[in-house]
Amino acid sequence: MAQVLEFKLPDLGEGLTEAEIVRWLVEVGDVVAIDQPVVEVETAKAMVEVPCPYGGVVTARFGDEGTELPVGAPLLTVAVGSVEPVTGAGSGAAAAGAEPSGSGNVLVGYGTGAPPVRRRRVRPERLSGPAAVAVATATSASAAPGEVAVSGRGTEGVRGPVAVVSPLVRKLARQNDLDLRQLAGSGPDGLILRADVESAIRSAAAAPATESAGTPAGMPAGAPAVQTATPAVRTAVAAGPSARSVGERIPLRGVRGAVADKLARSRREIPDATCWVDADATELMAARAAMNGAGGSGAGPKVSVLALLARICTAALARYPELNSTVDTEAREIVRLPEVHLGFAAQTERGLVVPVVRDAQGRNTESIGAEIARLTEAARTGTLKPAELTGGTFTLNNYGVFGVDGSTPIINHPEAAMLGVGRIVPKPWVYEGELAVRRVVQLSLTFDHRVCDGGTAGGFLRYVADCVEQPAVLLRTL
Incomplete structure (x- = not known):
């Protein structure tokens, strides 16, 4: 039985x-x-x-x-x-x-x-x-x-x-109260694609406008409308005209909720400070082009700028281990960590995530780059494991991909520091005593002032900038 x-x-x-x-x-x-x-x-x-x-x-x-x-x-x-x-x-x-x-x-x-x-x-x-x-x-x-x-x-x-493969498509439909069983997919074998869902959402949003002149047929006078496009619209209808000042309410849960909690805790618990410097990245970009075989017969995967910056960070942390630490608030102790588990910020459709390259201190540029590429692809497809998103000791944030020059990063609690990198763009620069057009980047370091003073933070940032301006400086630590 x-x-x-x-x-x-x-x-x-x-x-x-x-x-x-x-x-x-x-x-x-x-x-x-x-x-x-x-x-x-x-x-x-x-x-x-x-x-x-x-x-x-x-x-x-x-x-x-x-x-x-x-x-x-x-x-x-x-x-x-x-x-x-x-x-x-x-x-x-x-x-x-x-x-x-x-x-x-x-x-x-x-x-x-x-x-x-x-x-x-x-x-x-x-x-x-x-x-x-x-x-x-x-x-x-x-x-x-x-x-x-x-x-x-x-x-x-x-x-x-329901002919849906992508969890993101299901989530988009769920957020807009769309019944996937009512859709005909345009993909192979009737597969429902994101474009199908977005089209249905637009159609649903346009429908209430045609009914706004009066009460739909068959509905008792004074009865509230229930066929609306989104939960936010239904909230406004149910609450009456005064709800216009309330706006759309989006639950802070899942990835966005976790990020909100961590950022709020970081601001609440960590006395952070930020320093920044502009650096001439022309030589770094030339070194990258040489590594990737520009004009030659380069083999193997391409070396990314992020991988080079990550390798620079591991070299800098070896010189300034104070920034690869955390603070035990209950014991009132600074805990310096022996391994560098390097996190990097990645923007996905599910929100901001920080995959972690484990034991980055023992990897060369090519190894770091390969792991960053693997984790980035997993983040894009939503297949990152929880263990690949935790345990970081230092974070690298390349917000230059969004077309901005600078920022003041919020530390990824409970880490002690984060390096932010802006876009690399041609700018006027004094080079060897003369004005020239060089490729310039702004570097920002936000650090926990409990683990070190400004001298240590400035030394770390200056070493990173020196490696960006003169990549040969890295040869001393390889």
């Missing part, structure tokens, strides 16, 4: 206490294998797939896509035991499991590595005992309001699949 086991949202590590359901990977009635990913969730740090430690039949799911759940809340239930799945004629597929068992691996990324199985669905009549009751109850209640459950053999009723 099958036994119904409950799988709860596991502790995802790194101090995370909640996660938002982005996409369910299984339906009620599906057969799942041990450690098979069953749901994709978004934490404050990354998008991750959660594997289920049990093998059996999914009998219930808890939470719709877009629901935020705390760690320890039920995710789904699985009927574990002797269950005969629905298979094709003559397939001879094995049963879902003979004994109630599981891997015990409830942390993301700690599965047994068993190969994924083809999704199969079990008819409720094939189940017995608590499993049958659970599946029947879950499927009868699974249809959304106004939606008729699709009936097959037996009493199974499930929603049809």
